[in-house]
Amino acid sequence: MDEIIGGLVRAVELILTLNPEVVQVTFRSLGISVTSVLLASTINIPLGGLIHFSDFRGKRALVNLIHTLYSLPTVTVGLLVYLLISRSGPLGWLDLLFNPAGMVLGQAILITPIMLGLTITALDAISRDIRDTTMSLGASEMQSLRAIAREAQPALVSAVLLGFGRALSEVGVAMMIGGNIRGHTRVLTTAISLETSMGNLELSLALGIILLSISLLVNLAMSLSQRR
Amino acid sequence: MRTTIATLLAVLLCLPMAIAADDSADSGSRLKIATTTSLYDTKLLDLLEDKFEEEYGIELDIVSGGTGIAIQYGEKGDVDMLMVHDKAREIKFIEDGYGLYRRCFAYNYFYVIGPSDDPANIKGMNASSALKTIMEMGMQDPAKSKFVSRGDNSGTHSKEKSLWRAAGVDSATINATGDWYVEAGQGMGATLMMAEEKQAYTLTDMSTFMAYRGNMTLMPLIEGSEDLLNVYAAIPISPVKHPNVNCAAAQTFIDFLVSAEGQEMIATYGEDKYGQPLFMSALGQCDVMGCNETECATPAAACPAPA
Structure with a gap:
């Protein structure tokens, strides 16, 4: 119990004094997660749209597969990406292992199923009626698409936020691919895991609180930008 | 509204560059x-x-x-x-x-640690006979004598297995001998916390134990024994x-x-x-x-x- 209170106090202390190591780790966490979300969004939102708007055999099976992959364990993704980018693996020459770029790749793969799945769901929920209505009112294909995108925006934003949350809070990929190297690939979650194993329970809790604060800030910023 | 989004985007786009810069700093x-x-x-x-x-x-x-x-x-x-x-x-x-x-x-040296009242009476033994004694006690009454193993193929776990071998016990089947043997499957810190909760014996490296000592009541019972090198x-x-x-x-x-x-x-x-x-x-x-x-x-x- 004392540790929880101690953790809170420590968190406030670390934030107020801008502890350089904590600041560095926090920004690295944020940078890597944001980059992986940008990468995953750029690929998955258009891809989700493509899947939604096209009819092909096995579409339902594909959507089911995507939903199944929501449960992809982070360590499994870490392991698969590790085997790909290990020096002995097919992409070893890219030198991604134990580098932030490799972590971005791993996290982007990790959140791909949810972002893809939620994009499809978001479009499914609205597009049938809107498309019919706008088309019947004489809108062009492009105008109709734009209307759909506007309607789907809140759901898409929450897909992006969910992807960001999963990327920021996961530890399997960050540990396996990044290696938790001090000053290079250490992020908040791997630092939390390290501090816990070293018995620094208060510091560990404090880092968890900092991670949540970051998430709060990003969510606030997103909801502000959503307000019209 | 537009400007908010633009600012947000600009900030987000700068972040990857910040990581890249951090990276290039340590070439060589x-x-x-x-x-x-x-x-x-x-x-x-x-x-x-x-x-x-x-x-x-x-x-x-x-x-x-x-x-x-x-x-x-x-x-x-x-x-x-x-x-x-x-x-x-x-x-x-x-x-x-x-x-x-x-x-x-x-x-x-590794330590064998356990409750300070040492229910299995292992103090003064070498490590492998201590483990054997914990096992015998535990098979009679698991409430009195328990052992928490790392169970994660770590170096410390290897050490534990070699101690069982020296005691003439097959570590591959030890888990089937009763509730006294608990396989944590976790790192040293988590294993220490589990041993503390269960008031069990465990094998630990000295340095992790030192780091956790303040939060624990378990004590080193065997230290410096040659087989704990x-x-x-x-x-x-x-x-x-x-x-x-x-x-x-x-x-x-x-x-x-x-x-x-x-x-x-x-x-x-x-x-x-x-x-x-x-x-x-x-x-x-x-x-x-x-x-x-x-x-x-x-x-x-x-x-x-x-x-």
Whole structure:
């Protein structure tokens, strides 16, 4: 119990004094997660749209597969990406292992199923009626698409936020691919895991609180930008 | 509204560049080391890293995990050297051609810890007969005597298995002998916390126990027994197997580790924080550590040319 209170106090202390190591780790966490979300969004939102708007055999099976992959364990993704980018693996020459770029790749793969799945769901929920209505009112294909995108925006934003949350809070990929190297690939979650194993329970809790604060800030910023 | 989004986007787009910049700052020679948690979690390596980087200008990337994953990294050529504590697996690693040689650089002793009233009465025994006694007591009455095992194939787990072997117990089937044996499948810290909750016996490395001691009531019951010896060794990965490894930097770091300066740092580390050093210097202690002459040679043999 004392540790929880101690953790809170420590968190406030670390934030107020801008502890350089904590600041560095926090920004690295944020940078890597944001980059992986940008990468995953750029690929998955258009891809989700493509899947939604096209009819092909096995579409339902594909959507089911995507939903199944929501449960992809982070360590499994870490392991698969590790085997790909290990020096002995097919992409070893890219030198991604134990580098932030490799972590971005791993996290982007990790959140791909949810972002893809939620994009499809978001479009499914609205597009049938809107498309019919706008088309019947004489809108062009492009105008109709734009209307759909506007309607789907809140759901898409929450897909992006969910992807960001999963990327920021996961530890399997960050540990396996990044290696938790001090000053290079250490992020908040791997630092939390390290501090816990070293018995620094208060510091560990404090880092968890900092991670949540970051998430709060990003969510606030997103909801502000959503307000019209 | 538009400006908010624009600002947000600008900030988000700058972040990746910030990471990239952070990365390019440390170009030059890099040395990747895979090490065990028990060595890393003490922060001894952080100290050695700072000193070494300052003196030699070689950037150290230290990845810490169990001995099992460290050896995997080594076999695949993802790191340039290992710092581990599992003699049998180290020797196999070298025999398989992945490692060049084994250099002993520090040692300490494992502890068998347990409740202070010592229900199985193991005090004064050597470690393997203590474990045997805990087992016999536990099979009669698991409420009185329990043992928590790491169960994660780490170096400490290997040590436990070799102690069971010495006691004539088959560690592969031990889990079936009753509730007294608990396999944690986790790191040392988590295992210590579990042993504390259950008021059980466990085998621990000295340094992790020191770090946790403040939160615990369990006490070291067997310390300094010869069969609890814990030797840390460094192994450069062979450039013959993996031509990309930075063997020269690994040699430089190993020579630094066993130099008078490096040994002094190792032998005094932890004194101020725990009242006693966590590791003992390897200098002149070859026999105590059970290492042979080549495992203690300075400077180490040269790097062979890549095949």
